[in-house]
Amino acid sequence: MIVGEQKPIGEIKQILSPYKRVLVLGCGTCVKTCFAGGEDEVAVLSSALRLVFKKEGREITIEELTVERQCEDEFIREAAPAVSNNAAVLSLACGAGVQAIARRFIDVPVLPGVNTTFIGVLEKQGLFTEECLGCGDCKLAVFGGVCPVTRCSKKLLNGPCGGSRAGKCEVNPETDCAWQFIISRLEVLGQLDNLRKYNPPKDWRASHAGGPRKLVREDHII
Amino acid sequence: MSSEIQSNLEGVLDRGDFAVTAECGPPRGADPEVIRKKGEFLKGYVDAVNVTDNQTAIVRMSSIAASVHLLQMGLEPVMQMVTRDRNRIALQSDILGAYSLGIKNILCLSGDHQSFGSQPDAVNVFDIDSINLIHTVRDMAESGKDMSGYELNRPPRMFIGAAANPFADPFEYRVIRLAKKIDAGARFIQTQCVYNLDRFKEWVRLAREEGLTEKAYILGGVTPLKSEGMANYMAKRVAGMEVPEAIIRRMAGVSKKKAAEEGIQICLETIAALREIKGVHGVHIMAIEWEEKVGALVEAAGLAPRPAAV
Numbered sequence: 303m304i305v306g307e308q309k310p311i312g313e314i315k316q317i318l319s320p321y322k323r324v325l326v327l328g329c330g331t332c333v334k335t336c337f338a339g340g341e342d343e344v345a346v347l348s349s350a351l352r353l354v355f356k357k358e359g360r361e362i363t364i365e366e367l368t369v370e371r372q373c374e375d376e377f378i379r380e381a382a383p384a385v386s387n388n389a390a391v392l393s394l395a396c397g398a399g400v401q402a403i404a405r406r407f408i409d410v411p412v413l414p415g416v417n418t419t420f421i422g423v424l425e426k427q428g429l430f431t432e433e434c435l436g437c438g439d440c441k442l443a444v445f446g447g448v449c450p451v452t453r454c455s456k457k458l459l460n461g462p463c464g465g466s467r468a469g470k471c472e473v474n475p476e477t478d479c480a481w482q483f484i485i486s487r488l489e490v491l492g493q494l495d496n497l498r499k500y501n502p503p504k505d506w507r508a509s510h511a512g513g514p515r516k517l518v519r520e521d522h523i524i
Numbered sequence: 525m526s527s528e529i530q531s532n533l534e535g536v537l538d539r540g541d542f543a544v545t546a547e548c549g550p551p552r553g554a555d556p557e558v559i560r561k562k563g564e565f566l567k568g569y570v571d572a573v574n575v576t577d578n579q580t581a582i583v584r585m586s587s588i589a590a591s592v593h594l595l596q597m598g599l600e601p602v603m604q605m606v607t608r609d610r611n612r613i614a615l616q617s618d619i620l621g622a623y624s625l626g627i628k629n630i631l632c633l634s635g636d637h638q639s640f641g642s643q644p645d646a647v648n649v650f651d652i653d654s655i656n657l658i659h660t661v662r663d664m665a666e667s668g669k670d671m672s673g674y675e676l677n678r679p680p681r682m683f684i685g686a687a688a689n690p691f692a693d694p695f696e697y698r699v700i701r702l703a704k705k706i707d708a709g710a711r712f713i714q715t716q717c718v719y720n721l722d723r724f725k726e727w728v729r730l731a732r733e734e735g736l737t738e739k740a741y742i743l744g745g746v747t748p749l750k751s752e753g754m755a756n757y758m759a760k761r762v763a764g765m766e767v768p769e770a771i772i773r774r775m776a777g778v779s780k781k782k783a784a785e786e787g788i789q790i791c792l793e794t795i796a797a798l799r800e801i802k803g804v805h806g807v808h809i810m811a812i813e814w815e816e817k818v819g820a821l822v823e824a825a826g827l828a829p830r831p832a833a834v
Contacts, residue, residue, distance in 0.1 A: 455637055455639075456608070456634050456635075456637060456648070456650050456653065457650040457653070458634060458650070458653045458654075459653055459655075459656070460653050460654075460655035460656070460701075460704055461653070461701075462692070462693075462694075462697065462701070463634055463654075463692075463764075464687065464688070464689030464691075464692045464716060464763075464764040465637075465689075465692065465763040465764045466692050466693050466694070466764075467692060467693055467763075467764070468693055469693065472637065472763035472764060473637045473639050473640075474639075479693075481697075482693070482694060485694055485697055497697065497700050498700055498703065498704065500655065500659070500704065500707065500708060502656065502659075503612060503651070503652040503656045503660075503671070504651075504652075506651065
């Protein structure tokens, strides 16, 4: 899923400061699962904002709404009446959701309430880890299902570097060394020979390096 | 190619002499005198001088420029090049530029992560990794082409080196990685500082078993310790470094005044031990901001004078 984290309330307060009527718009998909922008977070954040602004003697009305997915126009349209009631939208979706809302409602300022962080996995309750960079050219088959492009701090395709110590990364002792995982996995899979194979430079054209990407599915175009 | 002259370091190693290289960190500024002064300390005592490339991710005079300052003094540089800061286009371009300026040795590295440096807010590049870089430099020399396959006029033919850290984990994989670097084209290997000789010997033994010490020259890294504080710092804070308790105790066991002397003594013992290990072809002295000690160290180790360039 796409993992995000709500912005600090101070920053949200500041970006909302020019407006008197604000719609706090949640998204019921990824950011709901990572507790950053679902219905519950919309309610908690809205209450907190009302309280903070009231304390400061500022008049602001906050409306709450959550749609299923802010990255799909079909769901975005449901928000149209609420958006037209307000002077600005604080979107708690990922960056894609924020932009999709902004594209649909061109005359309303759409502001981000979440920092979109990564594509990750719910490791355990309250812990998310980054697992995929969306590089567009997946090589997980070679690396025993562990991505060095994402999980090695130096993106080494022929790792590990000299800083791997007791299974941890030199950059942060709390970060696991991806290459230690790769080696352990390949050992279990009986594919240790993969370690001796040279992995050539990555073709980054499929990644963001090639510019903003587009995926066309002719078979789905109506 | 006959018109290309072999590097001095390559010549020393090919002739079977025990090679001596030292490290020289460029200054945090544009004053060439700093590098020249360090060069003066090393002249006559080493076969080549490694010039670091923004080591520990701190902005310094470029490795190419500092290498040229040394060349102008008659010293032979080993230009270090990291893949952290430049993409493949810039790396290849700088290799061509460096070779055009007379730089004949290159040490290919990934580089310290920028989070260790003075500008942790910078983005890193890591378009390719160190092994890809080794491959690239080798391919440029062998095929005469750049990575795109474009024919180069006067391809660079450099003596290619790589780093190895026998003290990192997982230990069993360290020799496989060494093999990968040598297969990619590394002809000499400079190792992380050796304080744990037992582990180093075991690593060389495994490399020997794989026939790697016949394919590439291994130069054991040493760094003389200045104080107990430095020993502790290296042990705890420097990534990929292993300093055994016994060494720290030795440094702690002498008065502060005598600490530097003890550090030099440990270093001399290490060099003597390295010379006895079959498959070790030289020593790489990384006297961090202590270049003035290298001459005396090389003399005391019985490694001076250095063989004259052929």
